[in-house]
Amino acid sequence: MTSREIMSLTDQYILHTYGRFPVAIDHGEGATLFDPEGNAYIDFTSGIGVSDLGYGNQPWADAIAAQAKKLGHVSNLFYTEPPARLAEILCRRTGMSGVFFANGGGEANEGMIKLARKYSFDKYGQGRAAIITLNNSFHGRTITTLTATGQAVFHNYFFPFTEGFRYADANDLASLEAAAGDDVCAVMVELVQGEGGVLPLDRDYVHAVAKLCAERDWLLLVDEVQTGVGRTGSLFAFQQYGILPDVASFAKGIAGGLPMSGILANEKCRDVLGPGTHATTFGANPVCAAAGLVVQETLSDAFLEDVQAKGTYLRNQIEALDLPCFGATRGLGLMIGIEVRDGFSNKEIANKLIENGLLVLTAGPGMRLLPPLVISKEEMDKGVAIMKETLG
C-alpha cells in the first residue's frame, strides 16, 4: 500500500484518538525509518521510548521468531521459562525482590497503586489509602492513573474519577508535607517527568522524599515507565539517584517493541499481592519475555555508559547549533528535553522537522528526544544536520 492509502484506511476505520503526523512507516534499520515510498527518517523518538534496540535488530527478531514457534501463550496458570529468567535478571540487576508482569505502562501503575493500598490495608486497616503524586506528572490513561496524573487537563470528561489522590509540587518538600496526613499510604513520582517536559527531580529532594517515606511507612512508588530500561543511562533511573524504591513500574523499552510492562517490588513488598489479588491474562507472555531477554543481554554496563556518552554528545551538538527557536537542553542519558523559546511553537517545529526527515517528540511546551539506545554517531549527526537546515 502507498502512504496515502494507509493513511486513508486508518482514518476511515481507526478511532481518531491520536493526532498523527502525516507519515506512514513501513520498515526500519538501526535508528532510521522508511515510508513505503522509500523516504528515510532519522528517528529521535523510538516509538515514544519503546524501540530501544532500533529496527531490524536480528537477535531480537530471531528470539521472537524462535519463541513464537515454540510457544506463544499459555497463561499464568502454568509456568514458563522466559518470564522467569527475565524476572531473575531484573531483580539481580536492581536489588529488587520480585516482578509482576503486565502489558502497558498505565496498567503497571495500576498494579503499583493496588500494591500500595493493600500493603497499608494489611498493616493498618481501612482509611489509609491516599497517594500523593506530583504536579505536572504523567502516570497513564486508565481512570485511576489519569487521577494519579498531576495535571488538571487530564481530569476531564470521564467522571467520576478514583478517590484518594493528592498532589504536591515537584522539588518542594514543604508542599509534600502540606499534602501529608494520617490517610496517606504512598508517594508516587517519576524521577524525570517525561510527558510533563523532561524535568529531572533534584537529587536532594528525592533523598528527602525517600527518608520521609521510610519514617512514615509510606511506600515510595517510582514510575519508571519512561525512564526505565536504560533510557537514562542506567538500567533504572533510581539507581542513578542512589535510592531503592519500595515498588518501581516499567514498560516501554522492556521488550524492545513488543507490549510488556510490570512492577518490581522490594523485599518488604514482595508478598503483598497474593494469589487472586492481581492478574492479567496476557501478562508474562513468553514471546515478549524472550524479546526482553535480548534487551537485557544488549544493555550491558558498558552499553549503558555509552548511552550516557551519546546523550551528552547529542545535547552538545544541538546546543552548539545555537538555533533561534531552542534554549537549553536537559535530561538524563538519551532522554533529552529542549526548551523552546517564547514566540516559537513546539508543534510547528516538530511538523517542520518531520517533513524534512527527522522524527521528534514534544513534551510540555518543549521538544523531547528519545532516540533508540543503539543510535549511531552518524545517525545523530544526520539528525542534527536536519535541525540546522530546517530551523537555522
Ligand SMILES: Cc1ncc(COP(=O)(O)O)c(C=O)c1O
Ligand atoms: C511515566 C509514564 N507513566 C505511564 C505511562 C503510560 O504508559 P502506557 O501508555 O504504556 O499505558 C507513560 C506513557 O507515556 C509514562 O511516560
